[in-house]
Amino acid sequence: xxxxxxxxxxxxxxxxxxxxxxxxxxxxxxxxxxxxxxxxxxxxxxxxxxxxxxxxxxxxxxxxxxxxxxxxxxxxxxxxxxxxxxxxxxxxxxxxxxxxxxxxxxxxxxxxxxxxxxxxxxxxxxxxxxxxxxxxxxxxxxxxxxxxxxxxxxxxxxxxxxxxxxxxxxxxxxxxxxxxxxxxxxxxxxxxxxxxxxxxxxxxxxxxxxxxxxxxxxxxxxxxxxxxxxxxxxxxxxxxxxxxxxxxxxxxxxxxxxxxxxxxxxxxxxxxxxxxxxxxxxxxxxxxxxxxxxxxxxxxxxxxxxxxxxxxxxxxxxxxxxxxxxxxxxxxxxxxxxxxxxxxxxxxxxxxxxxxxxxxxxxxxxxxxxxxxxxxxxxxxxxxxxxxxxxxxxxxxxxxxxxxxxx
Amino acid sequence: xxxxxxxxxxxxxxxxxxxxxxxxxxxxxxxxxxxxxxxxxxxxxxxxxxxxxxxxxxxxxxxxxxxxxxxxxxxxxxxxxxxxxxxxxxxxxxxxxxxxxxxxxxxxxxxxxxxxxxxxxxxxxxxxxxxxxxxxxxxxxxxxxxxxxxxxxxxxxxxxxxxxxxxxxxxxxxxxxxxxxxxxxxxxxxxxxxxxxxxxxxxxxxxxxxxxxxxxxxxxxxxxxxxxxxxxxxxxxxxxxxxxxxxxxxxxxxxxxxxxxxxxxxxxxxxxxxxxxxxxxxxxxxxxxxxxxxxxxxxxxxxxxxxxxxxxxxxxxxxxxxxxxxxxxxxxxxxxxxxxxxxxxxxxxxxxxxxxxxxxxxxxxxxxxxxxxxxxxxxxxxxxxxxxxxxxxxxxxxxxxxxxxxx
Numbered sequence: 001x002x003x004x005x006x007x008x009x010x011x012x013x014x015x016x017x018x019x020x021x022x023x024x025x026x027x028x029x030x031x032x033x034x035x036x037x038x039x040x041x042x043x044x045x046x047x048x049x050x051x052x053x054x055x056x057x058x059x060x061x062x063x064x065x066x067x068x069x070x071x072x073x074x075x076x077x078x079x080x081x082x083x084x085x086x087x088x089x090x091x092x093x094x095x096x097x098x099x100x101x102x103x104x105x106x107x108x109x110x111x112x113x114x115x116x117x118x119x120x121x122x123x124x125x126x127x128x129x130x131x132x133x134x135x136x137x138x139x140x141x142x143x144x145x146x147x148x149x150x151x152x153x154x155x156x157x158x159x160x161x162x163x164x165x166x167x168x169x170x171x172x173x174x175x176x177x178x179x180x181x182x183x184x185x186x187x188x189x190x191x192x193x194x195x196x197x198x199x200x201x202x203x204x205x206x207x208x209x210x211x212x213x214x215x216x217x218x219x220x221x222x223x224x225x226x227x228x229x230x231x232x233x234x235x236x237x238x239x240x241x242x243x244x245x246x247x248x249x250x251x252x253x254x255x256x257x258x259x260x261x262x263x264x265x266x267x268x269x270x271x272x273x274x275x276x277x278x279x280x281x282x283x284x285x286x287x288x289x290x291x292x293x294x295x296x297x298x299x300x301x302x303x304x305x306x307x308x309x310x311x312x313x314x315x316x317x318x319x320x321x322x323x324x325x326x327x328x329x330x331x332x333x334x335x336x337x338x339x340x341x342x343x344x345x346x347x348x349x350x351x352x353x354x355x356x357x358x359x360x361x362x363x364x365x366x367x368x369x370x371x372x373x374x375x376x377x378x379x380x381x382x383x384x385x386x387x388x389x390x391x392x393x394x395x396x397x398x399x400x401x402x403x404x405x406x407x
Numbered sequence: 408x409x410x411x412x413x414x415x416x417x418x419x420x421x422x423x424x425x426x427x428x429x430x431x432x433x434x435x436x437x438x439x440x441x442x443x444x445x446x447x448x449x450x451x452x453x454x455x456x457x458x459x460x461x462x463x464x465x466x467x468x469x470x471x472x473x474x475x476x477x478x479x480x481x482x483x484x485x486x487x488x489x490x491x492x493x494x495x496x497x498x499x500x501x502x503x504x505x506x507x508x509x510x511x512x513x514x515x516x517x518x519x520x521x522x523x524x525x526x527x528x529x530x531x532x533x534x535x536x537x538x539x540x541x542x543x544x545x546x547x548x549x550x551x552x553x554x555x556x557x558x559x560x561x562x563x564x565x566x567x568x569x570x571x572x573x574x575x576x577x578x579x580x581x582x583x584x585x586x587x588x589x590x591x592x593x594x595x596x597x598x599x600x601x602x603x604x605x606x607x608x609x610x611x612x613x614x615x616x617x618x619x620x621x622x623x624x625x626x627x628x629x630x631x632x633x634x635x636x637x638x639x640x641x642x643x644x645x646x647x648x649x650x651x652x653x654x655x656x657x658x659x660x661x662x663x664x665x666x667x668x669x670x671x672x673x674x675x676x677x678x679x680x681x682x683x684x685x686x687x688x689x690x691x692x693x694x695x696x697x698x699x700x701x702x703x704x705x706x707x708x709x710x711x712x713x714x715x716x717x718x719x720x721x722x723x724x725x726x727x728x729x730x731x732x733x734x735x736x737x738x739x740x741x742x743x744x745x746x747x748x749x750x751x752x753x754x755x756x757x758x759x760x761x762x763x764x765x766x767x768x769x770x771x772x773x774x775x776x777x778x779x780x781x782x783x784x785x786x787x788x789x790x791x792x793x794x795x796x797x798x799x800x801x802x803x804x805x806x807x808x809x810x811x812x813x814x
Contacts, residue, residue: 406465
């Protein structure tokens with residue numbers, strides 16, 4: 001029995017609803033997708049619930065579930081995955097936060113939540129703050145793209161159950177982090193002390209003095225939000241016997257992969273935006289199939305079009321994806337199982353994630369030929385009506401890697 | 408409401424995948440099956456997962472699940488079901504093994520795992536070994552077909568968590584059974600002592616002396632494997648109020664039925680092989696419907712063709728099954744519910760069991776008429792997308808025997 005490899009392509013938020021601008025078709029139904037449809041005709045097809053029927057999943061919780069990690073057990077907040085996405089060294093039990101550099105006035109009222117969309121100097125700003133120690137807790141910070149950063153607290157007796165310091169709007173005073181349970185009092189105290197001390201350092205920092213001279217807003221505060229405890233995730237490779245890599249643009253999904261021991265492959269031109277180079281991503285998959293058994297690909301642009309409530313833009317993105325998939329399927333070896341699905345629906349009529357199930361198709365050289373086209377309606381003729389938590393077992397079946405239970 | 412009877416026909420491993428030799432159809436799609444298709448047109452149809460999506464089931468675990476016994480609770484290994492299939496008297500808690508008679512040299516290296524495919528004399532060989540007592544453990548052995556046998560250990564403090572003595576290949580020294588948990592040390596010790604003592608007796612046995620004189624390999628050792636603890640299965644008849652019998656050729660499935668209190672009906676010509684007399688099996692069903700409410704039939708030949716990776720052979724077997732089913736449905740009383748399905752898929756492209764779901768159809772005189780043909784693709788139009796653990800409840804529904812929950 002030949003062991004196969006697998007490529008799992010997540011079209012982020014591609015699932016949608018009937019759209020009045022598309023004659024009440026979904027973007028997938030409306031788009032011209034000859035390559036996707038051709039694969040569907042040789043695939044098992046159907047629908048998948050990212051978490052459970054009707055549940056609105058985040059990209060983080062759905063990717064965790066798809067990869068076989070129960071989000072209800074391992075997910076306490078977005079912070080750990082953002083921090084891991086920035087390649088911070090994390091230990092299970094660490095409390096991590098997403099942060100923004102922001103601008104506050106003397107009364108600690110937020111004037112700009114993105115510190116004038118600061119682009120440069122954040123690494124210098126954080127140098128004087130990183131590795132601060134408060135009580136018995138070590139604190140680590142790392143800059144992300146533009147105004148973004150991540151914060152990690154490491155020490156005994158910490159909890160992720162603290163409210164955000166970020167007031168989530170301008171004109172408001174920054175919030176005190178509040179403990180949401182008795183066990184979180186220490187964490188809230190240390191977090192508030194950290195924000196205060198960081199502000200004292202940042203407001204006098206040469207980088208900010210220079211910005212003020214140039215008429216730019218100073219990045220004089222760090223606003224943490226999205227607290228979560230770093231979970232222990234058993235390595236995906238060890239769990240499933242599939243040496244795994246990923247081609248993903250967004251730090252959040254990259255962080256999930258890193259915590260699951262899935263190696264990120266860097267692809268120049270893969271931006272996580274509308275302008276991402278999809279063909280470059282497919283080429284990265286083709287090149288790395290020599291070294292890996294399982295490659296996860298995330299294409300984010302479909303989700304962005306959903307959030308932007310732009311059905312025609314979503315159609316256009318889907319048609320570009322179809323071309324990239326055509327390039328992939330022309331060049332992919334015959335012993336690779338190809339799985340196409342989404343992490344959740346992001347309907348253009350909603351402008352956010354919804355709990356509608358997502359289409360899925362699984363192609364291998366010998367899969368039953370169930371499909372006709374790849375969209376939410378056509379896949380209903382197929383056999384799959386699964387939960388995302390079943391997916392890896394099904395992938396192991398089609399890669400001929402599942403262990404037999406019994407004789 | 409008339410209470411009906413039910414006949415459940417398991418086409419072992421009939422589920423398959425798209426096969427290049429069959430123009431990418433499955434054997435069920437490719438075969439000419441007018442009788443099966445005729446039943447499908449009057450049935451509820453669909454797909455069933457033997458255990459759960461993607462999980463590769465054994466014939467043992469899947470039959471247990473189909474009959475309503477959770478294999479994750481009752482199945483620890485194949486031994487107990489093989490032993491029960493040989494009509495050994497078993498008690499819950501007994502540890503049972505499958506065994507081979509084999510030939511070892513003076514260094515305990517296996518020369519032949521089947522002792523020259525010994526056909527006669529195994530009962531005499533075992534007479535001197537059966538009912539051996541080691542410490543406080545009683546040991547029972549019984550011959551099976553040809554070189555096969557089963558072994559049972561009965562006593563306090565035993566565990567099924569021991570490794571195989573059978574090295575599973577020739578040219579290797581026999582293995583010491585190893586305890587796989589601390590509780591299994593006694594079991595491993597007794598098993599190793601048994602194998603040693605049995606070897607001492609067997610190598611001097613007159614049957615073997617005679618074989619050696621005739622130039623045949625002596626059956627001078629017994630190699631146990633597949634340890635399992637005999638579970639307590641509540642009688643199928645009691646659980647479901649259906650007096651149950653079975654028509655099955657293979658000892659493993661026969662053993663499951665025996666442990667579940669399902670009476671085996673012996674059918675001359677039902678071999679469990681390609682040459683099995685399928686019409687004779689159907690006649691046995693028809694005769695016994697007077698005395699039983701539920702009859703399980705297993706036809707093994709489809710599975711064998713899958714293991715042999717012979718799609719055209721599988722098609723031929725399916726067409727013979729179709730004839731036998733035609734004979735059955737011509738003669739079956741109208742108050743019988745007929746269920747056709749498989750225990751698992753055995754794709755000819757794989758040569759072993761897979762986790763692909765299996766087609767199922769349920770016919771009664773008044774079932775909704777959903778089907779068109781009986782194969783993995785056509786049944787997708789139907790209502791069934793079930794787990795095997797749901798099946799008996801559905802059978803009880805169609806036999807008008809389900810208890811109402813509520814008012």
